[in-house]
Amino acid sequence: xxxxxxxxxxxxxxxxxxxxxxxxxxxxxxxxxxxxxxxxxxxxxxxxxxxxxxxxxxxxxxxxxxxxxxxxxxxxxxxxxxxxxxxxxxxxxxxxxxxxxxxxxxxxxxxxxxxxxxxxxxxxxxxxxxxxxxxxxxxxxxxxxxxxxxxxxxxxxxxxxxxxxxxxxxxxxxxxxxxxxxxxxxxxxxxxxxxxxxxxxxxxxxxxxxxxxxxxxxxxxxxxxxxxxxxxxxxxxxxxxxxxxxxxxxxxxxxxxxxxxxxxxxxxxxxxxxxxxxxxxxxxxxxxxxxxxxxxxxxxxxxxxxxxxxxxxxxxxxxxxxxxxxxxxxxxxxxxxxxxxxxxxxxxxxxxxxxxxxxxxxxxxxxxxxxxxxxxxxxxxxxxxxxxxxxxxxxxxxxxxxxxxxxxxxxxxxxxxxxxxxxxxxxxx
Amino acid sequence: xxxxxxxxxxxxxxxxxxxxxxxxxxxxxxxxxxxxxxxxxxxxxxxxxxxxxxxxxxxxxxxxxxxxxxxxxxxxxxxxxxxxxxxxxxxxxxxxxxxxxxxxxxxxxxxxxxxxxxxxxxxxxxxxxxxxxxxxxxxxxxxxxxxxxxxxxxxxxxxxxxxxxxxxxxxxxxxxxxxxxxxxxxxxxxxxxxxxxxxxxxxxxxxxxxxxxxxxxxxxx
Numbered sequence: 001x002x003x004x005x006x007x008x009x010x011x012x013x014x015x016x017x018x019x020x021x022x023x024x025x026x027x028x029x030x031x032x033x034x035x036x037x038x039x040x041x042x043x044x045x046x047x048x049x050x051x052x053x054x055x056x057x058x059x060x061x062x063x064x065x066x067x068x069x070x071x072x073x074x075x076x077x078x079x080x081x082x083x084x085x086x087x088x089x090x091x092x093x094x095x096x097x098x099x100x101x102x103x104x105x106x107x108x109x110x111x112x113x114x115x116x117x118x119x120x121x122x123x124x125x126x127x128x129x130x131x132x133x134x135x136x137x138x139x140x141x142x143x144x145x146x147x148x149x150x151x152x153x154x155x156x157x158x159x160x161x162x163x164x165x166x167x168x169x170x171x172x173x174x175x176x177x178x179x180x181x182x183x184x185x186x187x188x189x190x191x192x193x194x195x196x197x198x199x200x201x202x203x204x205x206x207x208x209x210x211x212x213x214x215x216x217x218x219x220x221x222x223x224x225x226x227x228x229x230x231x232x233x234x235x236x237x238x239x240x241x242x243x244x245x246x247x248x249x250x251x252x253x254x255x256x257x258x259x260x261x262x263x264x265x266x267x268x269x270x271x272x273x274x275x276x277x278x279x280x281x282x283x284x285x286x287x288x289x290x291x292x293x294x295x296x297x298x299x300x301x302x303x304x305x306x307x308x309x310x311x312x313x314x315x316x317x318x319x320x321x322x323x324x325x326x327x328x329x330x331x332x333x334x335x336x337x338x339x340x341x342x343x344x345x346x347x348x349x350x351x352x353x354x355x356x357x358x359x360x361x362x363x364x365x366x367x368x369x370x371x372x373x374x375x376x377x378x379x380x381x382x383x384x385x386x387x388x389x390x391x392x393x394x395x396x397x398x399x400x401x402x403x404x405x406x407x408x409x410x411x412x413x414x415x416x417x418x419x420x421x422x423x424x425x426x427x428x429x
Numbered sequence: 430x431x432x433x434x435x436x437x438x439x440x441x442x443x444x445x446x447x448x449x450x451x452x453x454x455x456x457x458x459x460x461x462x463x464x465x466x467x468x469x470x471x472x473x474x475x476x477x478x479x480x481x482x483x484x485x486x487x488x489x490x491x492x493x494x495x496x497x498x499x500x501x502x503x504x505x506x507x508x509x510x511x512x513x514x515x516x517x518x519x520x521x522x523x524x525x526x527x528x529x530x531x532x533x534x535x536x537x538x539x540x541x542x543x544x545x546x547x548x549x550x551x552x553x554x555x556x557x558x559x560x561x562x563x564x565x566x567x568x569x570x571x572x573x574x575x576x577x578x579x580x581x582x583x584x585x586x587x588x589x590x591x592x593x594x595x596x597x598x599x600x601x602x603x604x605x606x607x608x609x610x611x612x613x614x615x616x617x618x619x620x621x622x623x624x625x626x627x628x629x630x631x632x633x634x635x636x637x638x639x640x641x642x643x644x645x646x647x648x649x650x
Contacts, residue, residue, distance in 0.1 A: 248468035
């Protein structure tokens, strides 16, 4: 994605109604792990963290909601909740993604085929629910929208399940930015494919899209304690990734990656053409790289002690591709891997950051790290271990230092899951 | 129509590296694109309509330029200097026009449209100067229309309808304050019925991918 030349010394003047942003650069990628088609990159200090939170019965209104938190250290309301937008129902809120113009956030839940569209451009401090897309199941047969990946003028939505048997065989639904269904693409079930889906990430310069695989509704909506005792159910987790021809949207090669490979992160360093993922059940890092003219997957590192099932759930790559944060849910640990040799990642730091931790996001400069707590409503821990939070940290390359915390239970907000960063400068009408 | 597509494929097979209008080679494509007709270009959305001004300053509907032929449409502004923005699109348009013009049976089925999103500065006269000989040379039978609008109000439904994000700011650098525009490059491929079938960012905006897509639409027809 190219963009036109940055404005030099700037005072913003909104000369046209459909205008602009200031203090926001334009680059080839978002804050380290979004679609490369997203135009506006927050290179400086972000003002907000948007948290997509699962509703909890008896907590607040019990509904899923988008929560806006002030994260600008110089603000009087630093570390405070600025507001929240309830969607009025509980549907296992999970992930979200920006449209390519970063004017809207699409967010959805895993227990329903609904997608919520929030306007974050009119007033970045006060997102507004402007549309609910409810036709995904009817149009595609897929259930549990998970990843929202911006393509030019479109949103590619990776689902986790299907409406027929609620298993893991699923696909992707393509919408235009107005929210109109365009088409769907099934995950491959031949050539070694298991048909499962989870995340997707593209490398346009190589015309490749990678997808990963998790499990279906029947498993992810089940209490974790029951699930792990069910040997048959535990067989129904993804063990593949797929390299697609992005232009043709056709699978080219199925890669064997056992143990439910989850988030996919391409290195953003110019010239790099590799991606990395973490397999949740085997606690391994896998490198996906082109070799001998084909995309290959290679196990390159172990995360913690796999025998203890630390369950790596989210990863965040640095902007230069030399470092990787890994959150492991069960032991509440945040680890940092040196990726300067991607074929041999080396853990250099770890810290317990919560009794349970899930998502991890970092600012473009890597100096600020944000962590949330919830994995899935039925997989989160119980009792006092069920902490629900957004925690902000400062990272100086040596130590994660706590900066602020928002207690989502105390604030009556629910379970804190996915995060996206926001900026006042992204305001446009 | 299939003969035209076959002729275009033959041209593509024999064509050397594409050249822009200034003779500078376009950036190489770092992958082998899928062959025409082996993939589907879905209907993404109907192309929006609105009032535009041609080089003669006469108001017309944009739909007059987005129907009946396969249309490659890009938003531009004449003062754009980013090599990865409007100039890149200009060179790709030039290469596509040349290739299509060389293909009998196809040249009367394709058109190009450059639409300004800077109505304040890009008057019809400014667009004529920007177009140069391309406004009048016939392009081997492949028309290239240079359009603008009469006001920001007239432009707005078009940029919003296409989803073309545009930013404007004031540069307070040395000298007089200057208004600066910027946009992330998007180019739209529109079929004969007026539906957008592909949206290119700079990554996929290359004569080979565009020509393959044109051939795919021809085969699809």
